[in-house]
Amino acid sequence: MTAPARTLEIRTSPHMVSGYSVDTIMFNVVVALLPVTAFAVYAFGLAALLVLSTATVTCLLTERVACRLSGRASSLGDWSVAITGLLYGLTLPPGLPLWMVVVGGVVAVALGKALFGGLGCNPFNPALVGRAFLQAAFPVAMTTWSPAFTSDRFTALGSSTLTLPFTRPLYDAVTSATPLALWKFERQASEVGELALGFIGGSTGETSALLILVGGAYLVARNMMSWQIPVAIFAAVAAFSGALHGLDPETYASPTFMLFSGGLMLGAVFMATDMVGSPMTSGACLLYGAGIGMLVVVIRVWGGMPEGVMYAILLANACTIHLDRWIRPRVYGATAQEAPR
Amino acid sequence: MSGPPVVQESPPSAWHMYRAMVGVGLGCGLLIVSVFQLTGPTIARNRAEALRRAIFEVLPGAGSSRTFRVAANDRFEPTEAAGQPGDRLVHAGYDAEQRLVGLAIEAEGMGYQDVIRLLYGYSFAEDAVIGIRVLESRETPGLGDRIETDPAFLANFQRLDVALAPDGSALANPIQAVKRGEKEHAWQVDGITGATISSVAIADILNKSAAWWVPRIRRSLDDFREAP
Amino acid sequence: MTGPLHGTPALGDEFVKGLWRDNPVFVQVLGMCPALAVSNTARNALAMGLATSFVLILSNAVISSLRHVIPKQVRIATYILVIATFVTVVDYAIQAVSLDLHKALGAFISLIVVNCLILGRAEAFASKHGIGRSLLDGLGMGAGFTVALFSLGAVREILGSGTLFGIQVFHADFQPWIVMILPSGGFFTLAAWLLVFNAVTARRARAAEPLEAPR
Numbered sequence: 037m038t039a040p041a042r043t044l045e046i047r048t049s050p051h052m053v054s055g056y057s058v059d060t061i062m063f064n065v066v067v068a069l070l071p072v073t074a075f076a077v078y079a080f081g082l083a084a085l086l087v088l089s090t091a092t093v094t095c096l097l098t099e100r101v102a103c104r105l106s107g108r109a110s111s112l113g114d115w116s117v118a119i120t121g122l123l124y125g126l127t128l129p130p131g132l133p134l135w136m137v138v139v140g141g142v143v144a145v146a147l148g149k150a151l152f153g154g155l156g157c158n159p160f161n162p163a164l165v166g167r168a169f170l171q172a173a174f175p176v177a178m179t180t181w182s183p184a185f186t187s188d189r190f191t192a193l194g195s196s197t198l199t200l201p202f203t204r205p206l207y208d209a210v211t212s213a214t215p216l217a218l219w220k221f222e223r224q225a226s227e228v229g230e231l232a233l234g235f236i237g238g239s240t241g242e243t244s245a246l247l248i249l250v251g252g253a254y255l256v257a258r259n260m261m262s263w264q265i266p267v268a269i270f271a272a273v274a275a276f277s278g279a280l281h282g283l284d285p286e287t288y289a290s291p292t293f294m295l296f297s298g299g300l301m302l303g304a305v306f307m308a309t310d311m312v313g314s315p316m317t318s319g320a321c322l323l324y325g326a327g328i329g330m331l332v333v334v335i336r337v338w339g340g341m342p343e344g345v346m347y348a349i350l351l352a353n354a355c356t357i358h359l360d361r362w363i364r365p366r367v368y369g370a371t372a373q374e375a376p377r
Numbered sequence: 378m379s380g381p382p383v384v385q386e387s388p389p390s391a392w393h394m395y396r397a398m399v400g401v402g403l404g405c406g407l408l409i410v411s412v413f414q415l416t417g418p419t420i421a422r423n424r425a426e427a428l429r430r431a432i433f434e435v436l437p438g439a440g441s442s443r444t445f446r447v448a449a450n451d452r453f454e455p456t457e458a459a460g461q462p463g464d465r466l467v468h469a470g471y472d473a474e475q476r477l478v479g480l481a482i483e484a485e486g487m488g489y490q491d492v493i494r495l496l497y498g499y500s501f502a503e504d505a506v507i508g509i510r511v512l513e514s515r516e517t518p519g520l521g522d523r524i525e526t527d528p529a530f531l532a533n534f535q536r537l538d539v540a541l542a543p544d545g546s547a548l549a550n551p552i553q554a555v556k557r558g559e560k561e562h563a564w565q566v567d568g569i570t571g572a573t574i575s576s577v578a579i580a581d582i583l584n585k586s587a588a589w590w591v592p593r594i595r596r597s598l599d600d601f602r603e604a605p
Numbered sequence: 606m607t608g609p610l611h612g613t614p615a616l617g618d619e620f621v622k623g624l625w626r627d628n629p630v631f632v633q634v635l636g637m638c639p640a641l642a643v644s645n646t647a648r649n650a651l652a653m654g655l656a657t658s659f660v661l662i663l664s665n666a667v668i669s670s671l672r673h674v675i676p677k678q679v680r681i682a683t684y685i686l687v688i689a690t691f692v693t694v695v696d697y698a699i700q701a702v703s704l705d706l707h708k709a710l711g712a713f714i715s716l717i718v719v720n721c722l723i724l725g726r727a728e729a730f731a732s733k734h735g736i737g738r739s740l741l742d743g744l745g746m747g748a749g750f751t752v753a754l755f756s757l758g759a760v761r762e763i764l765g766s767g768t769l770f771g772i773q774v775f776h777a778d779f780q781p782w783i784v785m786i787l788p789s790g791g792f793f794t795l796a797a798w799l800l801v802f803n804a805v806t807a808r809r810a811r812a813a814e815p816l817e818a819p820r
Contacts, residue, residue, distance in 0.1 A: 174780065388676075398683055405689075409693050
C-alpha cells in the first residue's frame with residue numbers, strides 16, 4: 037500500500053467540502069487568541085510583549101530552518117507555526133529571560149514538530165513540548181512569577197527579561213506565588229471572581245479565564261474546534277475535585293477554584309484541542325478530555341507540583357493514537373458486523 | 378536449518394561439558410578470591426574512613442569515635458563500627474581530652490524522589506542538633522539537592538533545638554520546616570525556596586529520629602561517658 | 606579452524622571498526638542502560654567506559670583462548686561466568702580506589718554483566734577468532750564505548766552543571782540546564798549525537814555512492 041500524500045485528509049467517503057482549509061482554520065485560531073494576547077500585554081506590559089514576540093519569531097525561524105534542512109516545502113504560510121509560537125509564549129512566566137524563551141522555542145518546533153515529520157505528524161503539542169523542556173531545564177525561572185498590573189509595566193522592564201544568554205536571571209521586583217501554589221503549600225484560597233477576570237499573576241496568557249472562553253466559543257461557533265474536549269475536561273475536573281472537596285473541604289480546593297486557576301482554561305481550550313494531537317471521533321474526544329481532567333486533578337492534588345495541565349495534556353496526547361485505534365469513525369454505509377479492519 | 382548436513386559431530390559427552398564449566402568456574406573463583414583478598418583491607422579502610430569523616434563533620438571538635446548499639450533493655454553497649462544487621466547504631470564522638478562531644482545518629486526517610494539518608498550530630502551540652510550531613514539522596518539536581526550544599530539551609534543545623542518536654546518522653550517542640558526567612562524559634566528549620574518538599578522532608582526525618590533517640594539517650598547518658 | 610572465512614581484514618581494522626563504523630553506542634545502539642544512566646558527568650561516564658572496556662578486553666581474551674575447549678552447548682553459561690568474574694574484579698577495584706565513584710556508579714557496575722555489548726562480542730567475535738584479533742576487537746569496541754559515553758557525559762555535564770570534570774567552564778553566573786543531568790537529558794543528548802553521526806554517515810555514503818549500499 038502506498039502512503040497517501042500528506043495534504044490529503046484521511047477520511048472515508050463520501051467527502052463533503054467544508055470550505056475550510058488548514059490556512060483558514062489556523063488564521064481563525066490566531067484571531068481567537070488575539071483577545072487573550074492583548075490582555076496579557078495589558079496585564080504584564082513590555083515584558084509580556086517581548087516574551088510573546090520572541091517566542092513567535094523563534095518558532096517561525098526554527099520552522100524555516102527545519103523545512104530547509106529536511107527539504108520540505110516551507111509551511112510558514114499556513115499560520116500553524118505562528119499559533120505554536122503564540123501559544124508557547126502564552127504559557128511562559130512573563131518575566132522569563134528571553135534567551136530561555138529562544139531555547140524553548142527551538143526545542144518546541146525542532147524536537148516537538150520537525151523531527152516527527154512536520155505539520156500533522158507530531159503526536160505531542162509542540163508548544164507544550166517546548167514548555168516541558170524549559171520546566172525540566174530551568175525549574176526555578178519557570179516558577180518565578182512577576183506580579184501583574186505593576187504601575188510601571190509599560191515603561192520599565194524587569195531585570196530578568198534581558199538576562200545575558202546562559203546566565204542566571206536576577207529578579208528585582210517582588211515575585212508572587214500563583215494561586216495554585218498558595219493553595220498547595222499554604223492552603224490559602226484566592227478569590228474566584230478575580231481569577232476568572234484575570235487580575236492575579238501567573239503565566240502570561242493564563243490569567244483571564246473569561247477571554248479564553250470567549251476565544252474558544254468563537255472557534256466552536258465557527259465549527260473549527262470540537263466542543264467535546266474542553267467540555268469533557270471541565271466536567272471531569274468539576275466532578276472529581278467536587279467529590280474531593282465534598283469529602284474534605286479543608287484539604288481539597290473547591291471545583292470553581294480548580295476550574296479558574298492555573299493554566300486549565302488555556303490548556304483545555306487552545307492546547308488540548310490541537311487538531312493533530314487530539315482524537316478524531318467525538319466519542320474519543322470525550323474520553324480524551326475526561327482523561328485530561330482527571331489527570332489535572334490528580335497531579336494538582338497529589339503530585340509534587342502545584343500545576344499539572346501541561347503534563348496531563350502531553351500524556352493524553354500520547355494516548356490519542358490508541359483511542360483512535362480503539363474508537364474508529366464508522367464507515368458510511370457499513371454495519372457494525374463488517375467494521376473495517 | 379537447511380542445506381547439506383553439517384559435519385556429523387556427536388554431541389560432546391557430559392564429561393566434556395562438566396570439565397569445561399567446572400574448570401572455568403574454578404579459575405574464576407580463584408581470581409575473585411585473590412582480588413578480594415588483595416582489595417578487601419583497602420575497601421574496609423575506605424569505608425571506615427568515610428564513616429569517620431562523616432562523624433567528625435557532624436560533631437565539630439571530635440577527634441575519635443566509638444560505636445554503640447541499642448541493647449534489649451534500651452541501654453547502650455559498645456560494638457564495632459559496622460555493627461550487626463538490624464542493630465540500631467549510634468556513634469559517640471570524643472575530643473582530644475576524651476570528653477564526649479556528642480552523638481552521631483543515622484536517620485532516613487522519604488524525600489521528593491527517593492529515600493534520603495543522613496547523619497546528624499546531637500550534643501547533650503547544647504541539647505541540640507549541631508551538624509548534619511546527607512549520606513544519600515536522589516533529590517532533583519539543582520533544586521532539591523541544595524539540602525546538601527545551601528549554606529543558609531545548613532546553618533539551621535548548627536544549633537537546632539531538640540530539648541525534651543519536662544516528663545522526658547518526647548521533644549518539647551517538634552522540629553518543623555518553615556518558609557525561608559520566617560524562622561522564629563530554635564527548633565524551626567528555615568526552608569529552601571524552590572525546594573520546599575526536600576526541606577520539609579529533612580525536618581521530618583530529623584523530627585522522627587530525634588523523638589526516638591533523644592529520650593533514650595538522655596535516660597542512659599552514662600553509657601557514653603567512658604572514652605575508648 | 607582459525608581466522609575468518611572470507612579473506613582476512615587487516616589487523617588495524619579490527620581495532621578501528623569499533624571507533625566509528627561499528628561504534629557500540631552510536632551504530633549498534635548496544636549497552637544503552639549504562640550509557641544513559643551514568644553519563645551525567647564526564648567523570649562517571651569515563652569511569653564506566655573504562656570499567657566496561659576492561660571487562661570487555663579481558664573476557665574477549667579469555668573466551669578466545671578457551672574457544673576450542675568450551676563445548677558450544679554450554680558456551681553461554683561459561684561466557685557469563687567469565688564476564689561476571691571480571692565484573693566482580695572491577696567492582697572491588699573501584700571500591701578500593703574511590704568509594705565516592707562507586708556510589709555514583711551504583712548498581713551499574715554489577716550490571717556490566719548484562720551489558721549486551723560484552724556478551725555480543727564474546728559470541729560474535731571472540732569465540733571465532735584468535736586471541737590477538739579478539740584483544741584488538743575488545744580494545745576497539747571498548748574505546749568506542751568509552752568515547753561515546755564520554756561524549757554523552759561531557760555534553761551533559763557542561764550544559765547541566767556548567768563544569769567539565771568538576772572544573773568550572775563557564776562564568777560563575779551560568780544557569781545550569783538541569784534537564785541535562787536528569788535521565789531525560791541522556792535521551793536528548795544521545796538523540797542529538799545519533800543525529801550528528803547519521804548525518805555524517807549519510808554524507809559520506811553520498812560521497813562514495815556506488816561503493817556500498819546504505820546500511
